Amino acid sequence: MVKKMDNFLPLIVVFPLIMSIIFSYIYKSKIVRILTFLMALILVVLPFFGTYGTYFFGDHAIALGSTSLTSGIAYVLNPAKNVMVFTLMLIGSLILISATGEKKLNGIFTSLMLMGLASVSAIIMAEDIFNLYVFYEIATITQAGLVIASGTENAYKAAFRYLLIGTMAGSLLLLGIALLLSATGTLNIEDMRNFLANNSATPAIYGGLLMLIIGLGYGGGLPPFHTIKADMYSRARPFVASMLQTYSKFVLIALMIVILKLFGGLPYFNITRGVLIALSIGGMVFGTVMALLQNDYKKLLAYHTISQGGYVAAGLAIGTPLGIVAGIFHGINHAIYKSALFLGAHIVSKAKSSNMAKLGGLLPFMPFVAFMILCAKLATIGIPPLNGFQSKLLLIDAAMKANIPELAIIMILVSIGTFVYMMKAFYLIFLKPCSEEQIEEYKNIKISKYSVFSLAILTVLCILLGIYPDIVVDRIYPFAKDIGINWALNK
Amino acid sequence: MDLQLASFIAAGVLVVVGLYGFFFVDNIIKKVIALSIIENGVNLTLVSMGYREGGYAPIYLPTLKFQLFSTNMAYPLPQALVLTNIVIGASMLAIMLALSVVFYKKYKTLKTSIILKED
Numbered sequence: 001m002v003k004k005m006d007n008f009l010p011l012i013v014v015f016p017l018i019m020s021i022i023f024s025y026i027y028k029s030k031i032v033r034i035l036t037f038l039m040a041l042i043l044v045v046l047p048f049f050g051t052y053g054t055y056f057f058g059d060h061a062i063a064l065g066s067t068s069l070t071s072g073i074a075y076v077l078n079p080a081k082n083v084m085v086f087t088l089m090l091i092g093s094l095i096l097i098s099a100t101g102e103k104k105l106n107g108i109f110t111s112l113m114l115m116g117l118a119s120v121s122a123i124i125m126a127e128d129i130f131n132l133y134v135f136y137e138i139a140t141i142t143q144a145g146l147v148i149a150s151g152t153e154n155a156y157k158a159a160f161r162y163l164l165i166g167t168m169a170g171s172l173l174l175l176g177i178a179l180l181l182s183a184t185g186t187l188n189i190e191d192m193r194n195f196l197a198n199n200s201a202t203p204a205i206y207g208g209l210l211m212l213i214i215g216l217g218y219g220g221g222l223p224p225f226h227t228i229k230a231d232m233y234s235r236a237r238p239f240v241a242s243m244l245q246t247y248s249k250f251v252l253i254a255l256m257i258v259i260l261k262l263f264g265g266l267p268y269f270n271i272t273r274g275v276l277i278a279l280s281i282g283g284m285v286f287g288t289v290m291a292l293l294q295n296d297y298k299k300l301l302a303y304h305t306i307s308q309g310g311y312v313a314a315g316l317a318i319g320t321p322l323g324i325v326a327g328i329f330h331g332i333n334h335a336i337y338k339s340a341l342f343l344g345a346h347i348v349s350k351a352k353s354s355n356m357a358k359l360g361g362l363l364p365f366m367p368f369v370a371f372m373i374l375c376a377k378l379a380t381i382g383i384p385p386l387n388g389f390q391s392k393l394l395l396i397d398a399a400m401k402a403n404i405p406e407l408a409i410i411m412i413l414v415s416i417g418t419f420v421y422m423m424k425a426f427y428l429i430f431l432k433p434c435s436e437e438q439i440e441e442y443k444n445i446k447i448s449k450y451s452v453f454s455l456a457i458l459t460v461l462c463i464l465l466g467i468y469p470d471i472v473v474d475r476i477y478p479f480a481k482d483i484g485i486n487w488a489l490n491k
Numbered sequence: 492m493d494l495q496l497a498s499f500i501a502a503g504v505l506v507v508v509g510l511y512g513f514f515f516v517d518n519i520i521k522k523v524i525a526l527s528i529i530e531n532g533v534n535l536t537l538v539s540m541g542y543r544e545g546g547y548a549p550i551y552l553p554t555l556k557f558q559l560f561s562t563n564m565a566y567p568l569p570q571a572l573v574l575t576n577i578v579i580g581a582s583m584l585a586i587m588l589a590l591s592v593v594f595y596k597k598y599k600t601l602k603t604s605i606i607l608k609e610d
Contacts, residue, residue: 130572134575141586144586157606160587164526164587166583168510171529171530172533174537
């Protein structure tokens with residue numbers, strides 16, 4: 001039963017949306033800079049405005065036959081979703097702070113960032129599937145806009161490709177929603193879940209599930225859409241890419257949660273689970289192999305994002321409470337350390353190139369930054385006591401408990417691959433001896449203190465969540481227990 | 492033929508035609524139009540779902556008897572969804588067409604095989 005509660009939960013979505021519209025009319029760089037900094041501070045406290053429970057817009061229900069179904073926009077906030085929204089807002093805030101240190105900062109950029117934050121927060125909290133679709137499309141447009149804001153020709157091409165595929169994937173997702181609506185008579189996820197649990201499956205429901213998976217693949221960057229996402233990340237400016245990958249990761253988690261909530265406990269979901277695990281393995285392996293082949297640091301990080309997306313999807317696809325906790329926790333961790341890596345790449349790109357063959361010897365010029373990038377790299381590889389270790393350990397444990405040791409082995413092998421290319425990148429950028437000319441160039445590098453501040457906060461978070469993973473895990477577990485089912489592969 | 496069934500068939504044809512255009516036509520504007528056709532096919536599917544033979548449009552007028560209206564009106568929810576989707580589709584279309592103009596100015600052609608070629 002969905003009921004209205006008197007809280008400020010909608011502010012999490014509505015406030016950034018309103019500010020986004022206001023920012024699009026501000027052109028003076030100085031004013032934009034001050035207001036962006038203020039917005040960054042407000043964003044961090046915004047998730048604390050909502051109290052836990054369901055917020056139902058309009059508070060009206062329609063009666064259909066003997067079943068009372070709810071209709072309208074509904075948001076749900078629980079500790080797990082609050083952690084996700086807080087992480088999203090914190091990263092958004094740090095990226096905005098970093099952006100204030102840029103020479104050219106216009107209102108459109110901040111506007112797009114805020115619109116993205118509002119839409120992804122809405123996707124995380126949405127309890128009705130159409131509202132989720134609307135914000136999914138807004139997030140697509142926003143991400144394309146942020147890439148276009150990079151201003152290069154290749155960025156335009158990447159954004160156009162993303163929009164072309166996005167329009168088709170969005171249409172198919174809407175078709176899936178239409179099929180589910182026709183089969184269940186409701187758009188409310190909780191009501192839909194009850195209907196599906198008590199009625200046998202029809203072709204419309206199978207069709208709806210298939211379309212949801214297509215939407216998930218596109219939104220989360222799973223195969224076969226992974227190359228488009230990787231292209232987007234590598235064409236955007238690095239600090240923008242850190243925001244794009246955060247959006248994608250949370251969209252992936254949110255859509256996976258919807259799929260698990262609706263279908264996870266049903267007998268016919270087993271084949272779908274296999275397909276989702278296969279897609280995750282595809283993402284993990286492809287991302288790692290492609291990252292191993294790259295000479296460009298931005299492209300390396302882009303493919304690494306695809307590989308880590310595979311981990312998140314694999315944990316959630318297992319569908320046990322432990323798997324779901326591991327998937328969500330890894331998604332949060334990945335959003336944090338990957339944002340740190342992209343911010344690091346943004347600072348490194350001040351050396352005029354992201355081609356690792358043309359870099360080298362940067363360590364003496366930015367030792368503190370190098371240390372923080374190394375921390376993020378070790379976190380992504382899964383070295384204790386950093387956050388990546390904790391979530392990867394949980395993922396491997398979940399795979400073993402579900403009796404899929406092959407998946408655990410692939411995860412470990414992919415981690416070894418990650419170690420190789422991350423260490424290669426660190427050596428080529430910071431440790432490789434460089435020429436006298438390069439040293440002269442490096443002396444002129446101006447490192448933005450705003451970027452260093454953001455990077456430092458993210459590094460502290462990597463260490464903090466590595467030492468105290470319970471801060472997040474304890475909040476996710478009750479939610480995971482509600483939507484997960486305990487099962488093990490019978491061989 | 493049943494009007495609802497005919498609408499579903501028409502929607503299916505629109506989606507197939509759109510998919511053909513999207514995958515096999517080497518023209519940036521035609522690709523965008525194909526996407527628009529797919530979107531309209533999906534919209535038609537949604538509207539057809541709420542169709543009721545001989546039913547009322549879901550707008551309550553004081554001249555109608557409430558009992559008669561509530562049992563005979565078309566399902567309004569899909570129509571609300573389509574309205575929202577048309578707005579989203581229009582904004583997507585606007586951005587893609589704007590980018591197409593930028594590409595045309597640069598390459599003097601509309602061929603996607605040339606415009607979207609990797610450097």
